[in-house]
Amino acid sequence: MTEIDPVDLTADLVRCPSVTPADEGALEVLHGLLEATGFDCVWADRGGIRNLLARWGKKGHARTFGFNGHTDVVPVGDVASWSVPPFGAEIRDGVMYGRGTTDMKSGVAAFVAAAIDFVRTSPPDGAILLAITGDEEGDAVDGTRALLDHMAKAGERMSVCLVGEPTCPDRMGDMIKIGRRGSMNIQISLTGKQGHAAYPHRALNPLPAMMRLMDRLASHELDQGTEHFDPSSLAIVTVDTGNPATNVIPAECSAGVNIRFNDAHDSKSLTAWIKQEVAKIETEFGVKSRLQVKVSGESFLTPPGPLSALVSQAVIAETGVTPVLSTSGGTSDARFVKDHCPVVEFGLVGRSMHQVDENVEIAHIRQLKAIYTRIMRDYFG
Known part of the structure; x- marks a missing residue:
């Protein structure tokens, strides 16, 4: 059974010029892959925004691990300032370049690849729910909010949720977000x-x-x-x-x-x-x-406890780095998820996000998939 390569999936997503609120096929890429590998997929579109909800396992299971992320990106700015095509997903010296490589198509690719391979090789006693929006970088009115509204009506519920935003300021594994201002x-x-x-x-x-x-x-x-x-x-x-x-x-x-x-x-x-x-x-x-x-x-906090400990232990095991629990930075869609279930955020190093020549280390994408896989294994195991 061939594993899903999160690097190839990241490249496929980056090549979709999904400048918010346009989707340009990014969520279709994920929908086709997830549906073909046994996930039940539904669209939760609202206000012209594409939103994808994918579940493996029984609806409403008491142990449902959720991932949340977005495939929309900020504008590229002055294209002439880029040294590479902004949506080319070019790889140079172990680094992939392109808008969304860091924020956050690689994070989405990592948790989608991790979830698919995990349920195929170690089917858990529980469910996995992926809530992916095309409206985070904009007004975020019809994105994760619409997904959560759809879930409430459909009887879907996450027990806990991990948002895959880039959270590490300097090196892989150095920060988990447990709240936001x-x-x-x-x-x-x-x-x-x-x-x-x-x-x-x-x-x-x-x-x-x-x-x-x-x-x-x-x-x-x-x-x-x-x-x-x-x-x-x-x-x-x-x-x-x-x-x-x-x-x-x-x-x-x-x-x-x-x-x-x-x-x-x-x-x-x-x-x-x-x-x-x-x-x-x-x-x-x-x-x-x-x-x-x-x-x-509004400001919110998921107090240090089982969820942050679960993520911390996986990060330490895969990186050797002990993450700081932080509430720094701007806003994220975790501000909506926190009313649904306990939520923390963990993802890549975010130094280049929103910048010209945005980029991500190839090794970090694969490392992130390994971290997400370990989190699921420890949660269900």
């Missing part, structure tokens, strides 16, 4: 009264009010960190008036703020704080305000 974006507009710059007393300038507000927000200490999280952060990402004139006081000024927050907060408490500070500015300066709040995800 929350993320939210706040757009603030302050409105005063337009006027001539030579007669400021006849106008109401919203700029001093905005500067005062931004200073208060940026200088406020949200917290000093918690047991498993670094301190929360607030970044001012834009301040703009759209005013091309030098002799006109503008009527409106807008600003954007991004907050990355730990488990000392939630989006509701932070929104209430922002509104309170804006209300103070309205009173002090006489301006009017508008707020728009978009929450990308």
